[in-house]
Amino acid sequence: MTRPFPFSALVGQQEMKTAMLLTAVDPGIGGVLVFGDRGTGKSTAVRALAALLPPITVVAGSLTNAESPERLAEWERQGGDLREVPTPVVDLPLGATEDRVLGALDIERALTRGEKAFEPGLLARANRGYLYIDEVNLLEDHLVDLLLDVAQSGENVIEREGLSVRHDARFVLVGSGNPEEGELRPQLLDRFGLSVEVGSPTDMEERIEVIRRRVAYETDPEGFVAAWAPRDLAIREAILAARARLTATEMPDAALRDCAQLCVTLGSDGLRGELTLMRAARAKAAYDGASAVARDHIRAIAPMALGHRLRRDPLDEAGSSARVARAVEDVLA
Incomplete structure (x- = not known):
């Protein structure tokens, strides 16, 4: 599997990179909205940031990335050793159904065993990671309403077909879109902590450097990632150090x-x-x-x-x- 493009190798777009780094330091900021032209590195930046973050510790077999047995949802199988996994980045496609986002009844188990079991959705997979929505301004209203509820509570609650289940759903919400294709609902817009506008670089040397690095990455992904690894490691260490000193940072x-x-x-x-x-x-x-x-x-x-x-x-x-x-x-x- 090809590793994501290094975060430190991204050219320009400093405001977007700063916003994403700040949400890595304090996820409670509320996510990032990036509006602008296509092909300006929005989705690349999200995946690159998640890849440079240290892995998270989860209970083996947990479908919600629970950090300890005490945080397992009631419907999850108990037990399992702790293991490290990469920070999850989950894409929420525009055409996703409500069941795919929230979770639903496991039809197979219901038919074969006669049991009512829960099949988790995208929000469960995104817990403790990033939920990325491309063309967020085109997202259907009913999904917007669902995201508003979950983003505020940090918990996903599903009550349907005789099931009543809940699980943690704490994630950094990252949305991107082109404002020419439609506006974002004010209720959802307000839920994003930070918002930045990006555009195609106008500086000729910067555009050439973008092309140069992309060609180098596609020609030798492993070598390119290895060459930028020390700089990504420095950013990771800066994020971890900032997290450690965050609560002690004074707000006069x-x-x-x-x-x-x-x-x-x-x-x-x-x-x-x-x-x-x-x-x-x-x-x-x-x-x-x-x-x-x-x-x-x-x-x-x-x-x-x-x-x-x-x-x-x-x-x-x-x-x-x-x-x-x-x-x-x-x-x-």
Whole structure:
């Protein structure tokens, strides 16, 4: 099996890479939404990030990637030794049925043995990993509603056909799409912690370097991955170090005031903007090795944490990124 393209070998798209790294440091940020042109490395970046992360420890045979026997769902077979597996990355196709996403009655066992058994779905496989939805803005409404419920609770609950089962469903949600093909429902848009826009590189040398690295990877995948392995390892160690220092990273009152003032200035609804900005800024500070959140961390994170939460202003023709930049300049000058 060909190993994923190395994360450190991705050319450009720094904002997208930063957003994904921050969700690796603190999955509680709430996932990443990437809107932009096709062929700009969105799905490649997701798989590359998951591949460089350290493996997770699971109970052997667990269909929900349970980290200990105590976390096994009631319907899973008990027992099994602990083993290490790669961080899961699960694709949710647009045409997926509700049963495939949530899970359903195991028809084969019901017919052959007369037993009511649960057959887990994509959400079970994605637990403790990444759930990736390409063309997320084209996802059917009923699947959007299901994802909203699970993303908020961290638990998948299925009650149908005489079955009542539940299991952990904690994952980093990554969505990508082309805004020209349709908008994302506001309810789902708000659930993404960070949102970035990507485009095709306009710099000629950067485009050439993308082609050069891709050809090298396709010609000798193992050699290419091995050549970039030290840099991927450095990123992995930085993520692990950031996770270790995350809870000790201070969030001073001045930083909290800056977060709140930014959201008030931009007129964002609710408090999710402040909470996401706070968590993302703290993750950025931890990744940078800082002991406390400073204005530079908030300034770096604000566009991706707040840009997709703004109300539309018909009198302001500037895009969301420009509005956030103006507010950052006013509040954090």
